[in-house]
Amino acid sequence: MRATLRWAHSDLRTHRGEALFLVLATAGIVASLLLATALFGYATNPWQRVFTQARGAHVWIHTSLSADARALARLDGVESVAGPYRTESATVASRGTRVSVELRGTPRLPSVSRPLLTTGHWLDAAEPNGVVLESSLARALLAEPGDTLTLPGTTRTLTVEGIADSAEPHYSPGERPGLVWALPAAVRAPAGQVIGLRLGDPADTDYIVQRAVTALGSGAVGEVSTWRQARSAAQGDNRLLGQVLGLFGLGALVAAGFAVHGAIATRIRGHLRDLSILKAIGFTPGQVVRVFLLQHLAYALLGSVAAAALTEALGSRIPGRLGDAVGVWQGLPGHALAVLAVPVGAVLFIGLTTGLAAWRAGRVPPVPVPRPAAPAGGRLTGPARRALGLRWPAALVLGCHKVFTGRGRSLATVARLTLPLLLIVVALSAWTTIDRFHSSPGQMGLPTALTVRSDGALRPTDVQALLMRDSRVAAAYPGVEEAALVPGQTGTIALRGIGTRAEPYPYTLAEGHAARGPDEAVAGQGLLDLLHARVGDWVRMTVGDRPQILHIVGRSIEPRNAGRVATTSLDTLRENDPGLSAAFYELRLRPGADPQLVAAALAAAGAGHLDVHPLTNPADGLSPLRAVVAGLIAVLALIGLVELLTAIGASVREGERDLLALRAIGMSPRQITAITVTATGCTTLVAVVAGTALGLPLARRLIDAQGSSGGIGAGIAQSPSPGLLLLLSAAAVLGAAALAALPAARATRRRLADTLSAVA
Template sequence: MRATWRWAHSDLRTHRGEALFAVLASAGVIASLLLAAALLSYAVNPWQRVFNQSRGSHVWIHGRDGADGFDPAALAPLAALDEVDAVAGPFRTADAVLETGGTRAGVDLRATGARPPDTARPLLTAGRWLAPGGPADGIVLEHTLARTLWAEPGETVTLTVTGRHGPATRTLYVTGVAETAEPRYRAGRGDGVGWVLPGTLDRLAPATTGQTVGLRLKDPADTDYAVQRAVTVLGAGRIDQITTWQRARADIGGDDRLLGQIFAAFGLAALLAAAVAVAGAVRARIRGQAGDIAVLKAIGFTPGQVVRGFLLQHLGLAVAGAGLGTAATLALGRWIPGRVGAAAALWPRMPGHRAAVVGVPLAAVLLIAAATALAAWRAGRVPPVPAARSAHPAARPLSALGRRALGLRLSPVLVLGWRSAFTAPGRGRALGATARLALPLALITVALVAWTTLGQFRTDPARVGRAAALTVRTETPPAAGLAARLEAVPGVADAVPGVESTALVPGQTGTVTLRGLGTRDAPYPHTVVEGRAPTGPDEAVAGQGLLDLLGVRVGEWVRMTVEGRPQILHLVGRSVEPDHGGRVASTTLDTLRDGDPGLRPAFHALVLRPGADPRQVAAAVASAVPDPVEVRATADPANGEDAPRGALAALVAVLALIALVQLLTLIGTGVRDRVRDLLALRAIGLTPRQIGAVVVTAAALTALAAALLGTAVGAAVGRRLVDAEAAATGLGAGVARLPAPAVLAALVLAVTAVGALAALAPAVRTARRRLVDSAGETL
C-alpha cells in the first residue's frame, strides 16, 4: 500500500497539468449543477421565493373596524403568543373597485407607511414605493392585479368606493407594482391588494374601513393551533376571513407542476451528462498513461495495485473538485450579477437546500467513481513493456474511398481530417466519443424546445388554447346587437358568444366545466390536436384532464348533469385546455340551447386580428359599447413569468460548460492517440501548417457530427418529453414546439466553430513537434 501511495503522489506531481484540469473540470461542473439547482428552486417555487424575500406572514386575519371590529388593545397580545415570531400591521383596509380601459377588478386597499413594513414587505418589481407630497394620490398594485388591469407605473386608474352617501369615484396614480406572498388576484375568487398611504385611505373611504393583521410563525406546522389562539384573542365574531400560507402556496405554485416536472428531468439529465464528461476525462488520462502503467507492471506492480492507485488518484481529484465547486458556489454565488446571483443568495432559505448541496456533489462523485473504476480495471489489464505497443492501436490504412478522394484532387487536409475524426485509431472509439459529446448537445436542444414552448404562450396563444385574448361581460343581459358592435371595434376579428357552467360527471363523484362557445354557423376556433372541431348536434371537444378523469377516448359518448338536466355529448376531438386542469368540455351554444331554449350568452370571447394590441382593443370596447361592460384579458397559462425561461437559459449555460469539457477531452485524447500518424504525415511531406489544419479539421468534423446527432435526437426527445409532461398535467399533448430551423442551424454552426477554435492550441503544438518518437509515443 505504501508503494501505491508513493506512486500515486509521484504521478500527480509529474502530471500536474492534467490533475489540475481534472480538479477544475469537476469543480466547474459541480458549481454549475448547484447554481442550476438554485435557479430551478427559484423558478419552480415562486411562492417560497417571495415568502422568504419578503419575510411573509403565515396567517392573514381580516376583520371589521370600529365597535364591532378588532379591539386595538387585543392586537398587542398577538405578538406575545408562543407560536408567533412577528406581527405585520394592523393595516386599515377598505373594499373598492379599480377600473382602467374597460377592465374592472376588486381591490382591497391597505393603508401603510411611506416605508414598507419589515414583516410581509411587498417586493417592488417596477416603479417606486409610496411617498407623501406627490402630485396625486398614489397606489402600489399587486403584480397580478396590475397585469389584469394592464396598469403600469406612471399611469392612472379609476377607483370606485361605495360609502354611506353612495358610490364615489376618484383617480389614483400608480406609483409601483409589487409581489406579495398572499394569494394572487383571480377574477371571481377574491380581491387583489393595493397599498396606499393612510391619508389617502382617509380621503377615499373615511367610514368604510376594516383591519388586516399578519402573523409570521416560528414553526409553519403550528398554523392551525396559532389560528385558534388568535381567534380566541380577537373574538370570532369580529373576524371576516382568515387566509393561511397553505392556500397562498397552492394558489401561486399550483400552476408550476409542468415546469417542475420538466426541470426535474433536466436536472437528472444534466447530472448524468456531467458525470459522463468528467468520467471521460478520467478515462482519457488513464489511457494516455498506458506507457507508464506498462513500466509499473514491468517493475513488479500487480494489477490490483495499479487499479487501487488510479482509484485513489481520481477519487481524490473528484472529491477535491466537488469540494472546491461547492465551496465556491456557497461563498461566491451570491455575487454573480443578475438572476443567478439572486437565486444563489436566496437558496439557503429554500426547502431542499441541504439535500441538494450534499446530494448533487455526492451523486456526481459516485458516478465518476463508477466510471473511474471501469477505466482503472482496464488499466490493470495493460500488459508489461514488451507487449505494450498494443495499448495504442495502430491506425487503419487509408480506405478506398479516401484514396479515391485524393485521386479526385480533394484537399488532403479535408480527407486526412475526416480519416482522423472517424477512422483512426478505431471507429468504435470515435463513435463513442461523438456520442458522449452529443449527449449535452441533445439536452441543450431539449432545453430550447422547452424555451420555445413557453415562449408561444405569449407569442402564439392560439396554439395553447387561447384563441380569444379578451372576454367581455355586461352587468345586464347582453343586447341582441352586442356581438355586431364588438366586431365593429378596430382590431376585433370575431366576437364569439359563450356560457360556462359546472357539470357533474357520471357517478356524481366529480365536477367538470362545460362551455358553450359560438354556433354551428360561426364556431369558436378551438385548438384541436386530435380528432376534429364540433360541427353537428351534441358534438363536443374535451381537454386531456376530462378524458383522463372519465377514462374515455375521442369518439366516445359521455353523460353529465348540468343544473339537474342530463347532457349527453359525443366527443369528436381533443383540444388544448389550459384551464381547470384540462377538465373542460366545449360544445356550441346551439347544442346547449337544445336542452335549454332560453339560454342566453353570459359573455363574449374576442378573437383579435394579428398584431392587434389587447390593451388598446379593451379601451376601444369600453368606449364603443354604451352599456357598462367589463373587459378582462384571458389568463396567461404561463402567468407572465420570466423566471422559468431564465432557469432554462442557465441550464443551457451549464450544459454548454459540460459540452466544452467533453470537447476539450475529446480533442486532447485524439491528438495524443494520433501523434505518431501526424508525425508520419510530416515525414512524407506535409507542412506544419497542413498538419495543424488536419488537427483542426478533425476536431471541427467531430463537433459537427455530434451537433447534428445531438440536435436531431434532442428535437425528437424534447417534443415527446414536453408533450408527455403536458398530458400528465391535463393541458394535453400537442403544445410542444420545435425551435426555428435557423436557431438549430446556429447551434450546429456554433458548436462546430467552438470545436475548431478549441483545437487551435493543440494543433500548433503538434505542428511544432520534431520528427522523433519519444518513448511515450512509441508505446
C-alpha cells in the same frame, strides 16, 4: 504521499483548462439541482402551511339558497363544516382595475378554513361595509387596508379592513372570481350559498362529494371544488420549473460523469508509459488509482461547495420567483439536509465514474507493452482510396477515415459528446415552445385575446354592436360558461358554449374535428382524463337539474381550468335552454393590435357597463424558465467543452504515431494539422446530427407529456427553427475545429527525436 501530491500537481498544471471547466460544470449542475429542490419546496409548502394553520376545508360546495346545506354536517366522514355562507356575485373596482368577486357573508371569524390575516384586522360590526380581501385578489386590485372599493353600476362602496391568506383556489382573471369576506348585511342580493367540509380522511374526498350531491340533489349544486384542485392551482408553474431544473440537472450530472470518465480513460491511454514508470519506482496500484480519484473528487467537491455557498448567500437575491422560492425554502425544516445531500450526491456520482476509469490505471503493468505497429485507423478503406483517386484533399480524406475507422473509441467519444448536445436541443425546444405561446397564442389554445362581461344594463345585441365598432376587433364570440357535474357526481367541470354555428369559435384542435353539428363538442385533455373518455365518445353531464349529453368529436388544446373544459356552440346549449343568453364575449383582435389598449378603449366606450380584461397566457408564469434554460445551456456547453478537449487531446496523441509516415510521403505541417482538425470536426458533426435526431423527438415527447399532465394536452411542443439548429451545428463544428487547430499545429512542430520516442 509527497510523490502522489507532486504527480497530481503536475497533472493539474498540464490540464488547467480541463480542471477549470470541470469545476464550473459541477458548480452549475449542483446549483441547478439545489434550485430545483427549492422550487419543489416552494411549490408545496406555502399552500400546505396555510391549509394546516387555517384548518382548511377539503371540499367547497356552492348550492342554491333553498338547499339544506347544514344537513351535510351529518354525513359520515365529515369532521366539521364551514358555513353555510350566503354569497353574492359582484364586480368591484379600485384604481381603474375591475375584477369579478364573490362576496361571502361571514358573521364571525370561522374555526374551519379560517382566513389568516396578513395585514389589517377582521370584520367589525361597527363597519357594516367593511370587507377582508383574499391576498391574491388584493394584489390584483393593488388594494390595502383603508382603500375604498366601488361596485360599478351601483352607489355601493366597500372599505378594505384587512387582507388574508386562504387555502381556497386563488383569484384567476376570467376563470375564478376573487374571494371577499363581508358581514351578512353587506351581501344584499344573495344568489346562492357555499359550505366547506373538513373531512376525517382526505382520501375519501370523491366519495364524500358524491354523497353530498346525492343528499342535496344535483339541481341544487352549482360548483364543487376540492383541496386537490386548490393545491394544484397554488403550486402552479413552480412545480414545472422545479421539474425542468431537476431533469436537466440530473441529465447534466450524467453527462458530466461520462465526460470525466472519458477524460480519465483518454489520459490513461496517453500516459501508459508514465504510469508504468510510476509502478516501476514503487507506486502501488492503489496509489495510482487514488491519484486520479482524489484529484477529480477535489474538483467535484470544490464546484459543489462553491455552488452550495453561492446558492445560500445569493439565491434569495435572484429577482423574481426563483429568489422567492430560495427565500422560502431556506426557512423550511428540510433545508439543511437538502443543502448537504445534493452536493454530496453529486460528488459521490462523479467519484463513482472516476473510480471506474481510474481502476484501469491501476491495472497498467510496470513494464510498458509495445504499441501495435498498425495505425489506429487501420488500412485505407475502399471509399477512402477512391476519394484519393479522385484527387480529393488528402487531409480531408484521412481525417474522415481516422474517425469512421476508429471503432469503439470514436463511438464512445461521439456518444459522450452527443448527450450534452441532445440536452441542449431539448432545452432549445422548451424555449421555443414558451416563445410560441407569446408569439402565436392562437396556435396554443388562445385564439382570442380579450374577454368582455356586461353588468346587464346593455342588451346583448347592443354589447356586440359596441364591440364590433372598434376596427381593431376582428370578431366577437358570444358565450356562456356553466359548472357541470361529471358522471359519478364527484366534481364539476366547465361547460362552455361559445360562438354560433354561423360564426364558429376558432378552436385550436390537436385531434378530431371542430364541433359543427348538434350535440357536438370538443374537450380538453384534463376533461378526457377525468372522464376516462376518448374522442368519439358520448358523455353525459348535469347542469343544474338538466342533463346534457354531448358527442366529443375533437380534442382541443385548452390551457384554462386545467383542461377540464367541454366546449360547444352557444346554439347547442340553447337547444336545452332556449332562454340562455350570452354572459360574456371573447374577442379576436386583428394582427398587431395591443390587447391592453383595446381593452381600455372598450371599457371607456362601455361607460362603466363593460368589464374588459385580457386572457391569461399560461406562458406568463414561465418567464423565469428562459433564464433557467439559458443557464442550463451554458452548463451543458461547459460539459461538451470538456469532452471536446479530451477528444482533441486523444486525437493529437494518436496522430503522433503517424507523424513520421505522413512527413515521409511529403505532407506539409499544415496538411498534417488539417487531418486532426478534420477528424475533430467530423466527430463533432456526427455528434451534432445524432443529438439533433434524438433530441427533437425526445423534446416533443417530454413537453407533450408535461402538457398532458397539466391538462392542456399533447400537441403544444414546438421544435427550434431549422435556422437555429443549423446555427447550433455550425457553431459546434467550427468551434471544435478552432479548438483543435492550435494543439494540432504544435504537435506537427515537434522534433523528430520526440516523435520517435513517442512511437517507441
